Amino acid sequence: MRLTRREQLPAGPEEVYAVLTDPAFQEAKCAATTDGGAYSADVTPTATGHRVHTSRELPADGLPDVARSFVGATLTVVEDYEWGAAGPDGTREAAVDLHVKGAPLTLKGVLRLEPDGSGSVEVLDAELKANVPFVGGKIEKAAAEPIGAAIGVEVELLRERLGG
Numbered sequence: 001m002r003l004t005r006r007e008q009l010p011a012g013p014e015e016v017y018a019v020l021t022d023p024a025f026q027e028a029k030c031a032a033t034t035d036g037g038a039y040s041a042d043v044t045p046t047a048t049g050h051r052v053h054t055s056r057e058l059p060a061d062g063l064p065d066v067a068r069s070f071v072g073a074t075l076t077v078v079e080d081y082e083w084g085a086a087g088p089d090g091t092r093e094a095a096v097d098l099h100v101k102g103a104p105l106t107l108k109g110v111l112r113l114e115p116d117g118s119g120s121v122e123v124l125d126a127e128l129k130a131n132v133p134f135v136g137g138k139i140e141k142a143a144a145e146p147i148g149a150a151i152g153v154e155v156e157l158l159r160e161r162l163g164g
Contacts, residue, residue, distance in 0.1 A: 001140040003107065003147070005124040007155050011162040013090040013113040013120045019161045021050040021083065029157055030056050033150045037074065049083030049092070058146075076101040081111060090115050096126055098147075104131040105143055122158075124151070 009016050019025050026041035037057035044051045056077045078101060081094040091114050098107035109126025128147065130139035 001128045001137070001144060003109070003124065003126045003128050003144060005122075005148075005151060007122045008116065009120045009122055009158065009162060011119055013092055013115055014086065015162065016113050016120050016122065016158070017083070017086070017092050019158060020081075021052060025157070025161060026052060026054055029154050030054055032153050032157060033058075035059060046082070048085040049094075050081075052079075052081040052083070052094075054079045075103065090120075096124070100143075104136075105129070105139060106131075107147065122155070 021043050023041060023043045026043060027039075030039035030041050034056045035058065037059070039054065039056040042053045044053070056079075057074050058077060060073055060075050078099055080097045082097075083092060083094040086092050091112065093113075094111045096107065096109050096111050099105065105128075107126050107128045109124065112123045112125075114121045114123065128140050128144055130136040130143065132139055
């Protein structure tokens, strides 16, 4: 299942990137999306950008029974962003790799920051895949809603930090 999202942001790509790679922002994002579950966040500089790694424990409520059979009462979502160098116009791109521990559910794609007037655009283009015969599509549909909600929380926190 293809997931795409485009968000207008009130700051240029370099300022948005600075917030996205700030460990305090990643901690706040995790705290806001775990519903009291455990989490960890780590931001590591690389030769060309940063690697952002988060792990969050979430309730499995709302997932189909077949999905809960893989993860139990809670699920652990592991998210990695591998940011590359800025382009000449400030554009940045990260490889996105999200998976659920113990479950055959992944989200892989690209997150891109592009300049847009006095601000920027954040574009997510990813594939959500549940490798389960016969019910994979049902699991993907069930997972798409909470993933979208978590992205929405992250974007709102990002806008707050950017002052817009």
